[in-house]
Amino acid sequence: MIVLSNGNFERAKNWILEHGRDLEKARVKHLIEDGHQHEIIAVLSGYQNEDGGFGKGLEADIRLPHSSSIATTIALQVLVQIDNDPRAKQMIGKAIRYLENHFNSERQGWYAVPPEVNEYPHAFWWTVHEDGMSWIDHHWGNPSAEIIGYLRRYRSEVTRLDVDQLVQQCVDYFLSLTTFESEHEVYCYKRFFQLHPDLVTNTAAEQLGKAVQSLVVIDEEKWKNYVPFPLKFILDPESTQFGIPKKKIDDNLAFFIQALENDPFIEPPWEWNAYSESWEEAKQEWRGVLTYEALKLLLNYQRVVR
Known part of the structure; x- marks a missing residue:
């Protein structure tokens, strides 16, 4: 079994702490x-705006200071x-109120970003077009399904929306899909069902399996690109495997171990096509995010010598 050495783990951890x-x-x-x-709470509070939503570049590809659903x-x-921490609960309550205030009744959901995103540096896929939507918004479940999951979990904070109706709508939409075009929409549904395992019927589990199987990229030659690799769906050994061969999960872990043996950080496999100066700043931030995520995965699978 391939593991990350303690030295390389410490090197990556220290890179995050420094950069x-x-x-x-x-x-x-x-x-x-x-x-x-x-x-974590103290730092995250700096990204929360007075309206309760979060912005200020928390999503590093969106330099918009104002709040956004995503x-x-x-x-x-x-x-x-x-969320056992009272300060976290208070921040969550404010966030739920923001989401309630920005529910779009015509869409019966949320748009990922507001039009103001265009006024600030951002990755091109976040641009809001004349129809009022970014490319992300062409798949309803991202982020609406995930948001509804939070509304159900923190139902006591919801004052105006019909949570049960939204949950039913959310599940019905997912079960109605016959093709799966967006891995991000499936990530959102995966989070929705993780928050509420009581909603995972046999039909829902089967549909989630179909979604993962149709999207997961198991060709390791493609993992250096921006693709939904196995570990995007299977975050720890206790997670549902969705029919992905164990060898492919092991190979995916080895891929990240090798990457962290070569460099102390994980390089983002994408780039912007404009705002080059802001992209350099965002890229450095993404290195920290992706390196943290890689270390967490390796620890989850006990692939680090400690």
Whole structure:
């Protein structure tokens, strides 16, 4: 079994502590030893706006200072893991109110980013077009399915939306899909069902399996590109395998071990086509995010010599 040496683990961790954002610094410290969640909360609070939503470049490809639904879900992905903390609960309550206020009744969901995103440096796929949508918005479940998952989990904070109706709509939409075009939409549904395992019927589990099987890229030659590799769906050994061969999971782990043997960080496999100066800043931030995620995966699978 291939493992990451302690020396290379420490090298990657120290790279984050030296070059990463304060959020990744706090998260990597919390990953190694409990007791740093107060640092995570303190840093994350700096990304929360007065309206309760999150922005300020939390999603590094969006330099928009104002709140967006997508940045708010990214914050909630972190906060949901530490929601036993009263300060985290308070931030979550504000975020839920922001999401309620930005629900689009015609869409029966949320748009990922507001039109103001165009006024600031951003990756081209976040550009809002004349129809009011970015490319991301062509798949309803990203981020609406994930948001509905948070509304159900924190139902006591919801005052105006019909949570049960939205949940039913969310599940019905997913079960109606006959083709799967967006891995990000499936990631959102995966988070939705992880938050609410009681909703994972046999039909839903079968549909989720079909979605993963149709999207997962098991050709390791392509993993250096921006693709939905196996570990995007299977974050730890206890997760559902979705029919992905164990060897491919092992190969994917080896891919990241090799990457961290070559360099102390994971390089983002994408780039912007404009705003070159802002992209250099965003790229450095993404290195910290992706390196943290790789270390977490390797620890989840006990592939680090400690």
